[in-house]
Every structure is written in structure tokens, then in C-alpha cells.
Amino acid sequence: MAYSIRLFGQIAEMAGATTLEVDAVADVQSLRATVEARIPGLQQLPYLVAVDKDIVTGNAVLESSALIALLPPYSGG
Amino acid sequence: MAYSIRLFGQIAEMAGATTLEVDAVADVQSLRATVEARIPGLQQLPYLVAVDKDIVTGNAVLESSALIALLPPYSGG
């Protein structure tokens, strides 16, 4: 089991890719630790985690079917 | 000495004219009494008096050169 995480904006630029494959993790907190270890500089950025197109605030268990995305601060409009 | 008073909107319609000639009066209060006697229905309308293009609230002495206008409630925009 693994996730194909979607990366956007500045995070995609930092990773040099628009997706990142990571092994299964239990929850969003573990996910954050994992992706921060993989993408240099990410830890310094106040990014959001979206699961199934909703922002997760705090922690949450991750289903194996979860659609995960990492979102840097918004700047639309 | 007399004033040629400008009438607008509903007041012009009530008077059937866009100006009204009135003999000299001392102040705005006297003016109001005079025009209300001349224009039937005016007393029932909450109209404003403009002197030299400024609204007069309360009473004020009228110079002989005063440019007077009667303004019904606004409805622009």
C-alpha cells in the first residue's frame, strides 16, 4: 500500500515534481513527518494537507483510499 | 425685488412650471410659507430648500441675490 500524493505550487517546485509516492502511513501527522523528510525546505513552509479534497486541521487517520494533496499558502484572486 | 425660484421633479409637476416668481421675503421660513400657499400639495411633501446650491436646514436670512431652488426627496442612482 502506498499513496501518490499530489503537490501544488511552491511545494511542487521544491520537490521538482507534481506527485510524490510515499509508503502507507497511519495518520496525517505521520504523513507530515514523512513528506517533510522527503522534500527539503517543506518543514519551513506553513502548508496544508488535503484529504479527499478537504483540509485536515490537526490529525486524522488515513484510509488506504485517501486522496492526499499538499497545499502551500493560497494566493489566488 | 423678487426671486425666480427653480422647481424640480414632483414640485415642478405640482406647479406645472419649472420656475416660480415670488416677491422678496426675509428668510427661508417666510419663503416656505409663501411657496406652500402658491403650490397646492407642497405642504404635504418633505421638500428641501437650496440656497446658492446648498441645502438650508432650519432657517436662514435670504440675500437679494440668493439662487433658490425647491427640491423634492431625491431618487437618483
Next chain:
Amino acid sequence: MDKERKIKNIFVQGAVAPAFVAESIAKHSTKTDIGAHSIFMGQVRADVIDGKTVAAIEYTTYEEMALEKMHEIREAIFRQYPLTCMHIHHSLGRIAAGDICLFVFTSSGHRKAAIDACAEVVERIKKELPVWGREIFDNETHQWKENK
């Protein structure tokens, strides 16, 4: 009349055309310090009153006074908000239901000033400009509007 800015005419005979709005917007693309535009437009409603439908509103004004008043409002708004520009057009004459009778356009570096200034100008126009609208019904009777 030596005021800070020249007194501008805001009155136009007839409705404000959407194409005119587009031209106004397009002219601002060279002003690259603008980040936000706010526009308000008044449109004549076909209100039904006692079974009669409003077909048009006929606008008249005390023009000399209205333009001086608008000038005062404009100066006050420019003092209050960091605006790049402000454009105002008010129709006179008979404006059919569905047509635009007022166009207020403010621009600024950032959204808050543009939005707040536009809203305040609209309120002040409604409250302070000597302009009168006569609602003409489909049977050619009429009644005078009054702003709330």
C-alpha cells in the same frame, strides 16, 4: 471655481451601455499599480405596483448643484481612501427597464479601498445628489420614486 480638481460632468443622456463599461475597464490596463477594481451599476427594475409594471424611469437633475455636490463627494472619498481612480456616470432622460442608469467605478492597489470606496460613493449618490426618477408605467401613468 479654483478647486483642487476640476468639476467633472457625471451625467449622460440615456442608458450606460455595457460596451462603455468595457472601454472604461480596458483603459486601466496601462495603470499597472492597480490591483483591484470595484464596480457598481444600477439597473432599472420592472417593478409591479398596483398591477401596473414600470416600463422606464425618467431622470432629471438640478445639474449645477449635483455636479458641485458630486465634486465634494469625490474629493472626500479621495481623501479617505488610497484610490488610483474613480469614474461616475449617471443617466438622464428616459431609461428603459433592464438598462443601466448608474455606473460607479473605483480602482486601487488593493481590494479593500476599491470595494469600500465604491460602496460609500453609491450611498452618498443616492442620499446627496439632487436627482429625481419618475417611474413610467406601461399605461403611461407615473409615480415619483424616493430613495430609502
Next chain:
Amino acid sequence: MDKERKIKNIFVQGAVAPAFVAESIAKHSTKTDIGAHSIFMGQVRADVIDGKTVAAIEYTTYEEMALEKMHEIREAIFRQYPLTCMHIHHSLGRIAAGDICLFVFTSSGHRKAAIDACAEVVERIKKELPVWGREIFDNETHQWKENK
């Protein structure tokens, strides 16, 4: 996705043309219960940062999420305000300084609803839509914007 209203696309490739704004306005002349239109437009500023000038902003989005979020915002706004209609267009891709990148258009019977709804939609778009703008400088370096 059985929601009350259909999820609408708000994204357009490239700038919003003033002529498009005019067409949108003109389409509303048949809706004669409308008395007030409020429009907000965002325009790309040629900001100067550390001696470099912004030549364009390149917008990207997480489209599926943004459209769902926009749908939620739209539904909430329609519940809050008596609007006749609401139209939103956000640019994607490279938008040059001076061009329009956001167009929000609300209409109502009376001015307060149209104005307040428009202002609130703009705030929510800035705060809640997963959209990113990369400021491209005249020397082709860039930096990422962040909404305040």
C-alpha cells in the same frame, strides 16, 4: 454528486477580457427584477520587489478541490443574500501585468445584497480557494505570492 446546483467551472485560461465583462452585463438586461449589479475585478500589478518588476503572474490550481470549494461558497452566499445571480471567473496560466485575473459579478433587486455578497465572495475566494500565483519578474526569476 447530487447537490442542489450543478458544480460550475470558474477557471479560464488566460486573462478575463473587458469585452467578456460587457457581454456578461448585457445578458442581464432581460432580468428586469435586477436593480443592482456589483462587480469586483482583480488586476495583475507590476509591483517592484528588490528592483525587479512583476511582468506577469502565473496561476495554477488544484482544480477538483477548488471547484468543490467554490460550489460550497456559492451555495452559502445564495443562502445568505437574496441574489438574482452570481458569476465567477478566475484566470489560470500566465496573466500579464495590467490584465484582469479575477471577475466576480453579483446581481440583486437592491444594492445592499449585491454589494455585500460580492465583497464576501472575493474574501472567501482569496482565503479558501486552492489557487497559487507565481510572480514572474522581468528578468524571468520568480517568487510565490501569498494572500493576506
